[in-house]
Amino acid sequence: MNDTMAQPAVDYDIAIIGGGMVGALLARLLSSGEAGWRVAVVDASEPPAKASTHYQFDYDNRSTALSAGTVEFFQRQDLWSRIGEHATAIREVLVSDRGHLGGARLSAQERGRSALGYVVENAWLAPCLREAAEANTQWLAPVRVEAVVPGPQSMSLRLSGEAAPATITCRLAVLADGGLSGLHRQLGIEHQRRNYDQQAIIANVSFERPHRGRAFERFTPAGPLALLPLDERADARRAALVWTLPPARAEAMMAAPDEVFLTELQRAFGWRLGRLSRVGQRRSWRLALAEASEQVRSRLVLLGNSAHYLHPVAGQGFNLSVRDAAALASILNRAFREARDPGELSLLNEYWRKRQWDQTLTTELSDRLVKLFSNRRPAWMALRHLGFLGLDWVPGAKAGFATQTMGLASGRSGAGLISLEADE
Ligand SMILES: Cc1cc2nc3c(=O)[nH]c(=O)nc-3n(C[C@H](O)[C@H](O)[C@H](O)COP(=O)(O)OP(=O)(O)OC[C@H]3O[C@@H](n4cnc5c(N)ncnc54)[C@H](O)[C@@H]3O)c2cc1C
Structure with a gap:
């Protein structure tokens, strides 16, 4: 149905605002198998290159660490055979504290698993999820939702974008817009923000010794540093870096020539992978923990970064959203079988009750890790x-x-x- 931009329908059961990784996953879960909801995904950005034809290795690709639980869920949903084609297994996580003895080694083998999790480049993961969803959903892209207007029987979404209708209606609107578009504020929902006085530098780096599937979490006086293995080959020597620093230090490191950056990173990380030899394009993020003041209302759910935005150091944001999307889809698909209205508040409250504990635990875990x-x-x-x-x-x-x-x-x-x- 992805080619039907010429004459898109104007009324849907469920409209997902935002076709990022979380919105795309939910669309797939609501429209496959026995689930037969009429789903529209409205996304403001240009569609990514097709995974099937254009997956290109790029040294600077950003990555996401998928937990073992996420991978098991993707396997059950028949998504993993595709995503797993370009995934790197994390066989060990080595946690250490600079300047102190001791540390933790978490091993997949000790837990009787082949991997603790996997690292997948977003340039592969995002189009895989989108393509899995596109077959049975209507994608409107690039189309922006300018306003969400609640009504008793339906929600109206005002759109802007070529070949898009001015308005579509739905019985349930899922706000999966990443939290930056301001739509939640229009609806009177605020994000409670805890700003960390820290910035994360993201880059891919190369080093002398193969990583052999090991991920590293190192805590330094300036902030935590993580290296996630990239590439399955036995001699792979590339990893994704997330280096958290106070803002002034992060800005200095962003501006530093590659050699200076690598010397400073080596000082912070140590020599467990030998000499650090290359750093790719650097990007930086100001870090905060943000939680929406409300996640469900009649005919409205917030999902993904729109519902909660976590510190990236523990690699939990997307994984938590996968568990949210799975729970929401399970409740809504049961409602489909029972011929119920997907926007019913009792269903959405059931979702919220089911997810509250895991969300609190996971946000607290990443918040406390940073503080600690x-x-x-x-x-x-x-x-x-x-x-x-x-x-x-x-x-x-x-x-x-x-x-x-x-x-x-x-x-x-x-x-x-x-x-x-x-x-x-
Ligand atoms: C540096 C970094 C590293 C991370 N590493 C990990 C990790 O290893 N593991 C992990 O689990 N998580 C990780 N995360 C978190 C993870 O990236 C996020 O949880 C995830 O990307 C959130 O996806 P999303 O779909 O909610 O939002 P987004 O990816 O922001 O997608 C939102 C979509 O909505 C669209 N949109 C916005 N406004 C509108 C509008 N008005 N109308 C229509 N469309 C709109 C946008 O175009 C976009 O496509 C990391 C995050 C960061 C910053």
């Missing part, structure tokens, strides 16, 4: 050090951390790390 590992006060440093030792030596704690970050926790079982530290 960025704090230089002696008491915190001692706690952090003990925490790490505990994490490595107390099997339950380590397993709990792995379980939550792998996205395999159910109910309250995944809170291992949180029990290691205290509130500020």
